[in-house]
Amino acid sequence: MAYDKFNVLTSTVVPLPAENVDTDQIIPARFLKATEREGFGDNLFRDWRYDVEGNPKKDFVLNDSTYNGKILLAGKNFGSGSSREHAVWALYDYGFRCVVSSFFADIFKNNCLNIGVLPVTISPEFAEVLFEAVESDPKTEIEVDIDKQTITLLSSGQSESFDINAYKKQNMKNGFDDIDYLLNIKSDITEFAKSR
Amino acid sequence: MEKKTLFDKIWDAHVVKSVPAGPDVFFIDKHFIHEVTSPVAFLNLEKRGVSVLYPERTVATPDHNVPTVDQDKTIKDKLSRMQVEKLRENCKKYDIELHDLGTDHHGIVHVIGPELGITQPGMTIVCGDSHTSTHGAFGAIAFGIGTSEVEMVLATQCIMQSKPKKMRITVDGELGQGVTSKDIILYIISKITAAGATGYFVEYAGSAFRNLSMEARMTVCNMSIEMGARGGLIAPDQTTFDYLKGKRYAPKGEAWDRAVAEWTALQTDEGAVFEKEYNFDAADIEPMITYGTNPGMGIKIKDLIPTDEGLEGSNKKSFLKSLDYMGFAPGEAIKGKVVDYVFVGSCTNGRIEDIRAVANFVKGKKKADNITAWIVPGSREVEKLASEEGLVQILEEAGFQLRQPGCSACLAMNDDKIPSGKYAVSTSNRNFEGRQGPGARTLLASPLTVAAVAVTGKITDPREV
């Protein structure tokens, strides 16, 4: 599925400092029953966001109108556990285009890149700086530039560079996914398959 | 010659081509699909107007959301039913082998793959489920993928992957009495942490693994993902070959001899380099249990829950939040805590050996009054064997409720949910908040420990019953 092209994203930030946030928290299994990709954003962080009666929990950040934006600033080891891509669909559907953390789980990171949510890994120190900045001023903006591979705290100009491999970077910039590439080299694949 | 690890050998043999400064185009031998992570992949294929390239390389079963009672009737839950029906439709349309509800080989995808002999050494195997790592027990590269990748495999039998780093975990020595492969892996994860192997693919080596049965090896590889690893594998040996011989899809006759010769060569070369190595002594491992909300939070049953001493900032906050969710206090004993539910099942410990272990333990005993005991076989095959061996009767006499195969309370997508605030000691693989139902409190342990808890009604070291 093609997705929006990613170039420079400037946005306010939603902070979620909890560590080891697994994909069961991002979207609980009982909400995985759809056969289409739309609408998962409603159940993003469902059990943290709503109580059992379905009332919003006031202390959860997504229910706090002070914070909003297209960037989720997350604690370390974000996205561990289940490989459900629904977790990323839920983030995307909710409106996030970028997740920033000092550490991502592998499958989650892959899934993000496959559907157009940019995972940005920063140092733990810079993560602290960003959390503090956002908490002291919720209007704080961050700029993520995929071409330069930089993430910048606009209020202070503090910046860090991040890694992304050249191939994935091109994909993100163009809104392509891997399947386009694979379909183009199908004859190589069928040739290879003869030996397997 | 270049020294290669087992992982390198299999990986390198499956690279169709490498993208400069990018990932490898990685060929997949076998692909398993289930009802939850495949429908959108098929839908997207249709939108693109692309078909399934090699339908014979994909095998399907509905397992995640299916009810574990009345499987012969129509599924009551509308959304679950739609997913299962979609799977049937798609399998029919694209000519994909389906092991449907009620058929002889229905079951959890990671249980039926090995049972049917589909899983074999040297293969690359993927599925839209993180516990695909289970199949690594056969000396295969097996790992979980997202739905976009499911679509890629259906369309092209390939995915784009960067080669992970390699880690070797060696455990030598003899396991003590009452110590199982589940305890080994819970012990390892407690040492390495829930994120400690992120970015790595693990090879398990050493005599402790060599001495395990295939079922027990699967339990270990299954939980590789719980320390962040993409997967884990064990070099094939006689135990592997003995398990596979005669299985439905295993090679036969001369082809078998050739296969065994090839598989025997699937070993890490001496002197091959791993980016990271860990060594443990089997004698240090004892029955384990988790006390928190990630699988790295495990202790020996005899030990005290750790305190927050030495933790700071967000580490400390996360630790205390986790204990708060579980209703435990730092520094208290876990042994003796009263429990409400036990669950035996899942792709971690829902195989026949696990059911045997529980049945042997509870034979002639009764479950405690405060316990609701669920036992869910991993497959129809397991169910059948359990019944033939008289285990079903033993378990029922002990007060266990035997259900039909599926993922069940491992992820609580169906009705098998642990009520909010209740404690469940479970043979599954994840103790995340709400994993077994909103508000449910999960403690992970071996089938033997679960059996002991069922009988005493509280957290118990199985060696003391």
Ligand code: SF4
């Ligand atoms: S039993 Fe649990 S872990 Fe295994 S495949 Fe099913 S849901 Fe996933």
